[in-house]
Amino acid sequence: MKWLRATALEYRLRYLIHTVIYVVGFTAPWAKGWMNFGRQAVWVELSGGLMKGAGMGFAASTHLVLGLATLLAIAGAWLRTWGTAYIGAGVVQDGAMHGDRVLADGPYRYTRNPLYLGTILHTLAIAVLMQPLAALVVLVLITGFQFRLIFREEAFLTAQRGEAYTRYLAAVPRLFPSLRPGVAAGGASPVWGQAVLNEIYFLGVAASFLLLGWQWDAWLILRGILISLGASIVARAFLK
Numbered sequence: 001m002k003w004l005r006a007t008a009l010e011y012r013l014r015y016l017i018h019t020v021i022y023v024v025g026f027t028a029p030w031a032k033g034w035m036n037f038g039r040q041a042v043w044v045e046l047s048g049g050l051m052k053g054a055g056m057g058f059a060a061s062t063h064l065v066l067g068l069a070t071l072l073a074i075a076g077a078w079l080r081t082w083g084t085a086y087i088g089a090g091v092v093q094d095g096a097m098h099g100d101r102v103l104a105d106g107p108y109r110y111t112r113n114p115l116y117l118g119t120i121l122h123t124l125a126i127a128v129l130m131q132p133l134a135a136l137v138v139l140v141l142i143t144g145f146q147f148r149l150i151f152r153e154e155a156f157l158t159a160q161r162g163e164a165y166t167r168y169l170a171a172v173p174r175l176f177p178s179l180r181p182g183v184a185a186g187g188a189s190p191v192w193g194q195a196v197l198n199e200i201y202f203l204g205v206a207a208s209f210l211l212l213g214w215q216w217d218a219w220l221i222l223r224g225i226l227i228s229l230g231a232s233i234v235a236r237a238f239l240k
Helices: 008-010 013-029 042-051 058-087 089-093 114-129 130-161 163-171 192-198 200-215 218-239
Strands: none
Touching: 008 013, 008 130, 013 114, 013 130, 042 058, 042 114, 042 130, 058 089, 058 114, 058 192, 058 200, 089 192, 089 218, 114 130, 114 200, 114 218, 130 163, 192 200, 192 218, 200 218
């Protein structure tokens, strides 16, 4: 159904839309006392729930939630970097869709949308720093937006590539990766340098959780996220 697909404007402004959703999640403008960042975060709530429900100690429960968030952030950053290395940083940044080929290399042999899956995993990670209601809103909006983008791309590529893309649709899962590649490798070579520059935000967020999270300071992780965002803006300027 066409109404499920992102519009051309949404696709062109997809990075801005993501940013706005994340800002809303971190500021939670509808909640009272949102300036007390981190005190009522999902991280705190989940840790408290594990302490009460599972009888875990404070340190163990806090580390467990942090560890899960860190793994999600790393997985999201890796998927996006791996996917960008094969599809190309220019294609990832472009406001227009590309239908000159059906990519069947790297992560695209296991999932058709590694970049969007990586974004969802990244969102699950940073959601632990938000208030529970804000985290839920962000997860719903981001996940829904990923599917709108996916549906638009699928319609476009089906029209452009026809049977070749239809066979690819049948062989490779839309989002959740298969354990084995669904198609044979196409022979494309990854460009890792540009991929790392293009995905420096996601890599920086993963590093922030991994290196700063153990101080149990949500503000410190958020500073790492903001620094990563600034670094990504500079890196994208060089890529262009």
